[in-house]
Amino acid sequence: MSLFPTTVIVALILNAGSTAPGGEPDWAEVHNLTMRGIDRLYNLEMDEALATFDSVKAMAPTDPRGYFFGSMVRFWQFSLTRTAKEYEAFIQNSEEVIARCEEILDANDDDTMARFYLGGIYGYRGLAHHANNSMLRAVADGKRGYSYLREAIERRPDLYDAQLGFGIFTYLSGKVPRTLRWIVSMLGFAGDVDTGLKMLQSAAEKGVYTRSEAAFFLSQFLFTEHRGEEAFAWIDQLITKYPDNTLFLLMKSGWKSREGKLDEALAAAQRAAEINARKKVPFGEEFAFSTLGNLYFARNDFVRSRECFERFLTTVRSREYAANRAYYRLGVAQEITGARSLAVGTFARVRPSENDEWGWSMYYYRRALERVTLPLSQGDILAIMADNELGLKNYDSARTHLERALILTPGDPDLEARALYSLMQLHFDQERFVESVEAGLRLVALKPSRETWLIPHGYYRLGRAYARLGRISEAREAFDRVDDFDDFDFQSSLEERVEEELTKLDSPAG
Numbered sequence: 001m002s003l004f005p006t007t008v009i010v011a012l013i014l015n016a017g018s019t020a021p022g023g024e025p026d027w028a029e030v031h032n033l034t035m036r037g038i039d040r041l042y043n044l045e046m047d048e049a050l051a052t053f054d055s056v057k058a059m060a061p062t063d064p065r066g067y068f069f070g071s072m073v074r075f076w077q078f079s080l081t082r083t084a085k086e087y088e089a090f091i092q093n094s095e096e097v098i099a100r101c102e103e104i105l106d107a108n109d110d111d112t113m114a115r116f117y118l119g120g121i122y123g124y125r126g127l128a129h130h131a132n133n134s135m136l137r138a139v140a141d142g143k144r145g146y147s148y149l150r151e152a153i154e155r156r157p158d159l160y161d162a163q164l165g166f167g168i169f170t171y172l173s174g175k176v177p178r179t180l181r182w183i184v185s186m187l188g189f190a191g192d193v194d195t196g197l198k199m200l201q202s203a204a205e206k207g208v209y210t211r212s213e214a215a216f217f218l219s220q221f222l223f224t225e226h227r228g229e230e231a232f233a234w235i236d237q238l239i240t241k242y243p244d245n246t247l248f249l250l251m252k253s254g255w256k257s258r259e260g261k262l263d264e265a266l267a268a269a270q271r272a273a274e275i276n277a278r279k280k281v282p283f284g285e286e287f288a289f290s291t292l293g294n295l296y297f298a299r300n301d302f303v304r305s306r307e308c309f310e311r312f313l314t315t316v317r318s319r320e321y322a323a324n325r326a327y328y329r330l331g332v333a334q335e336i337t338g339a340r341s342l343a344v345g346t347f348a349r350v351r352p353s354e355n356d357e358w359g360w361s362m363y364y365y366r367r368a369l370e371r372v373t374l375p376l377s378q379g380d381i382l383a384i385m386a387d388n389e390l391g392l393k394n395y396d397s398a399r400t401h402l403e404r405a406l407i408l409t410p411g412d413p414d415l416e417a418r419a420l421y422s423l424m425q426l427h428f429d430q431e432r433f434v435e436s437v438e439a440g441l442r443l444v445a446l447k448p449s450r451e452t453w454l455i456p457h458g459y460y461r462l463g464r465a466y467a468r469l470g471r472i473s474e475a476r477e478a479f480d481r482v483d484d485f486d487d488f489d490f491q492s493s494l495e496e497r498v499e500e501e502l503t504k505l506d507s508p509a510g
Contacts, residue, residue, distance in 0.1 A: 001266045034065050041073055042212050042242045044281050049073050064104070064117040067097045069209070075124050079131065080247075089126075089130050089188065097121040098213040112155045116162045119148030124164040140167070160206040163199040164214045171196025171221055198219060204234070212238060212468060216248075223255055231255065246272035246281045250291050260392050266295050286315045290326060297329050298392070300385050306333035323362035324350045331368065332384065335376050347371045363489045370450060379408035386422055390429075398426055414448040421454050422459045428468075436465040444481075451488035456482045460498055472505060 037052035050073050058064030071093035078086035098121060104114040122145030129138035149166040152159055173191025201219065203214035223231035232252070239248045249272040256265035273288040275281060293308035295358045310332035316322045327350045335343035350368035355363035374383075386401035409416035420443040427436035440462040444455055463478035479498050485491075487498050 025063070025377055027060075030056055030060045030065065032186070034069060035057070036445065038209060038212065039242075041069070041076065041492050042238075043244050044247070046077060048071055062100070062104075064097060064100050064114065065209075066119045067093070067100050068121060071097050071121060072124070075128060082131065087128060092129055092293060094121050094125050110155075112152050112159065113150040115148045116159060117153070119145045119150075119152055119162065120165050121145070121170065122148060123475075145169070160203050161210040162203075163205065164203040164210040164217070167196045167199030167203060169196075170199060174205055193225070197225070202236050206427055212241070219252075228255070228259065244281060246275050246288060249275075253291050253295070258297065262295060262299055262392060266292075266299075268293060286312055293326065293329065297333060301399055302333040302336045303476050306330060306337055306339075309333065322392070324361045324368070326354070328364040328368050328371075331371060333374065335371075336381055338382075344372055359490065365381055366489075374375070376387065377408070377412075377415070379405045379412065379419075382408070383415060383418050383422065386419070390422055390426055395426055395430060398422070402426070404438060407500075413446045414451045417443055417446045417448040417454045417458075419450055420446075421461070424458065424465070428461065428465055433468045434464045437462060437469070440465060441467055452485075453491075456485040456488055457490070457494060460494055460501075463498070463501060469499065475505060476502070 012122075033052055033056050036050050036459055037056065040049035050070060053066045053070035053073065057065075057070065058066075060066065071090060074086065074090035076091045078090045097117060101114040101118040102112050103119075105118075107417045108114075122141045124145075126138045126140075126142030126145055129135070129141060145165060149162050149169070152162040153166055156162075156306065168193055174193040174196055176191060180327055197218065200214050203210050204218050205211075214473040215238055216307055219231045219238070222234065234256070235248060235252050235255075235355065238245070242248065249268045253265045253272070255266035256262070256268065267415075269288060269291045273285075275291065276285050276288055289308045290314035293305050293312055296302075296305035309326055312326065313330065327346055331343040331346035332435060334340075334346060347368040350365050352365050353359075382401045382405040386398045386405065389395075389398035391400060402423050406416065406423075409419060420439050423439045424436045424443065425432070426498045427439060440458055443458040446455070448454060459478045459481040462479035463475045466478055468473035479502055480495065482498050
């Protein structure tokens with residue numbers, strides 16, 4: 001069904017009485033409509049939001065607001081679908097914003113708000129280009145956005161809306177690995193994690209139009225910085241303000257899952273599914289069932305996990321959102337529930353990723369290729385279940401599964417290595433560091449043929465256990481052994497973690 005009639009009707013209603021006497025826009029109404037459109041955007045009422053911002057443009061055709069926030073709707077539609085159509089729609093809309101702002105600056109080079117909107121739109125263009133794998137465009141537009149936002153803040157330090165984009169740039173630049181920070185500096189970015197977070201908090205507390213957007217990014221960054229209590233406070237605030245935004249609920253669910261609080265994670269995801277069933281929230285169903293699939297998998301409920309993943313993969317709009325993990329976990333769930341032939345077909349659908357040479361996407365691709373010809377053994381299933389129990393901190397159950405898996409490992413160094421790697425973590429979590437070292441020494445003596453990544457990662461975990469025991473020289477030796485390996489899964493992230501651990505050992509407190 002076409003959305004055109006609804007859009008036109010809403011626009012006509014919103015436009016009624018929109019112009020003040022004498023043809024001058026009613027600026028109070030322009031502001032009110034802009035706020036109304038932002039609320040509709042965050043309630044995922046995309047068509048209504050677009051109609052509202054079209055009304056803002058009609059009321060104030062020379063003002064950037066309607067153009068900018070209308071393009072934000074397109075940006076979020078692209079972010080949620082990752083389709084070429086939505087990408088092009090956003091880029092086209094962003095060109096209108098740029099043209100409008102440049103006209104304003106041509107007439108008055110001191111217009112700070114035009115700089116703010118230019119900085120904002122170039123920043124979002126950078127994010128869109130990055131998501132679309134256009135890295136050179138992402139860097140170019142990101143640099144333009146950073147420059148305009150910096151100019152806007154220098155001219156008006158109290159322009160808290162501008163601190164949203166500037167804060168994002170500052171935070172993300174501060175997260176770049178040390179080995180690459182010279183590139184960030186050369187591009188003109190000044191990265192600092194704490195400063196970026198403070199800017200985002202200022203925008204979330206004092207901004208006019210960017211409060212919700214700033215709270216959204218701030219909550220994510222705080223969670224990344226292991227400041228969970230603050231992160232949940234901000235996301236809960238957004239959920240209260242926009243109760244029909246199931247994506248906020250699903251984000252909260254994902255965080256609770258990562259904390260091992262699966263009951264709370266499941267409650268949030270089920271609430272999101274209920275809202276979507278009632279309101280048919282755009283993009284809500286597919287994300288809800290993807291989240292539920294992962295949650296049931298983590299609970300070793302492979303029947304429900306399979307049902308949810310199968311439903312997700314029949315509704316997902318973009319292959320990019322059907323992550324390799326979803327296909328791999330579905331295949332595992334299918335095989336565990338007795339559908340080996342279906343599992344083989346699912347494993348075969350996993351695709352390589354050009355931008356993830358040694359990350360999770362390629363890990364699941366490699367594992368899926370193996371599973372096409374190598375069925376899951378009972379030991380493999382026990383190891384999977386043990387990892388899930390370990391994630392939930394159900395240590396007794398995890399240990400039982402691992403001990404049973406180790407009994408089944410003779411002649412299979414890959415399975416033995418995997419079980420010992422998990423056993424190392426189990427002992428470490430329970431502060432049994434001597435036992436963690438013992439399991440680690442058994443691990444690094446193995447020669448797995450497929451899971452070769454477990455050996456350098458095992459040395460990393462050995463180093464941490466030695467450090468906790470105060471055996472510093474042995475810790476350094478274990479960390480140094482990681483450099484003996486190359487071309488393995490999660491290599492970049494491991495090398496960064498090793499560097500962090502060595503820095504701790506070198507510090508006075510270490």
